[in-house]
Amino acid sequence: MSQLSWLASFERYLTSEKQLSKYSVRNYLYEINRAGKIIFDSQDITAHDQQWLAVNRDQLQAVLAKLHRQGLSPRSLSLCLSSLKQFFEFLVREQVIKANPAKNLNAPKQAKPLPKNMDLDAVTHLLDIDTSDSLGKRDKAIMELFYSSGLRLAELASLDIHDIDFQQHEVKVTGKGSKQRIVPVGKMALNALNVWLEARSAMAVGEAGDALFVSQQGKRLSHRSIQLRMNKWGQEQALSAKVHPHKLRHSFATHMLESSADLRAVQELLGHANLSTTQIYTSLDFQHLAKVYDGAHPRAKKAKGK
Template structure:
């Protein structure tokens, strides 16, 4: 990660050095994705600029009032409550690191809350649309076979884009019908893989062997240039197939993840199992899918229950 913008700041050396050490360990120790690293970088830059303008030169000078002022400052500037929550989360992680690194006495960001915001429900694809999409991917050429395996695995496992990109052939356990996934914070979990996905992967591996030749690249999904398939390439290929089958809206990897979780929860009602599958550290993160399930229930109720509609007001004649 380049620290050019951070280095150009006129903030105090101690602040810049501490921020650099924190950001560096996101990759070397936490193994965060490039996207996550960039998000943290942007948030820490905001904090440093704010502290610089208030003549704060040491980390132990930062108090909870500074973080509350930071939140209020960006709220007035029009930053969304969701983005402010992300910024404060990054600050909490930074100060937690500095407690260990510089022996700070406490975390000044702890307990500082962002403005309230309505949590957006994940966008999903219904079962019929998923089936139409997966059956609509043209397997007439080698790329189509690979893309079919990618899409089937996304929907079968509910894994994140970065997790699928990291997969190696050895991560698949064919006898157990599971795949070893390395998730956020370099945590490993094992998730089941369905028969359709395993069959699609088997067909892809036949082509992969021809593409790769004697190369020892262990990546499960590769490009025609024999390198590991990039996140951007996967996003573009899925968007392409979404258009080809006439889907409304852009098809992206997280729609498969959300759809997998929602369809499992609708069928099983087992929130804990879905939490394990998705690799959520906190059950509250998974609970967003219960709201989706409730919405479906509400729609069915409104259509089916004989007294679900609003009571009609009596007309003037009736009164």
């Protein structure tokens, strides 16, 4: 069977059995052809039908290395490797090769895009909004609470009135995996919440029950509504970057870390299961961590004193 026939058979497999979209199938075939041109050093890979069956791991590693040198992004390299793994797994399934030479290959890790925080002046300007009506009061309380306590969008949207403890200056949050944590709430946020709750008491909110933040229709405020309202205020306050809940959460984390240098405390406040998540989230670089270490660790201090 020719290589073209194998590809045609693989295409039918992706379409009928895997039920991938035409777009996905096209991408798989494109990546396999691109790899074939490198492996066989030929634009006409249809002339190398049986050679596909003899391709080894080193040849495939060389393909990834060459594409990497050409500047292909980690995402594109990952797609290329995935396509090759699927193709050779298909050939194993068809019993024309014994093992998948791409099985244990790994593509370069994709860099996680880091959220950008707002500086203190930008946050202050954002929160200085018109609160002459109930919506303004509500939105100010939402944004103050996001920045005060670093909540996720889902966490804030699910809050009920009794989750706020005004006496202890705390909020009870239900995070990922239904894990609960207690997070401090700042004075400015508590003041804004008090103003909002007074306005809320004059609204008909039967369907929303005890929901902390409600719409004009008396329903619990949706995630999308919160996002749209924050974006609206960002535009009205003429901020250069788009404003969204995650940006205030990241700003909270960054500002807390800059002031305290206590990564573990920020981890607890954010509700992160792993400290490494917090380190990535707050855009820490090694030099900053080293500086904190040198200034805090007893052994580091002794070593510097010699």
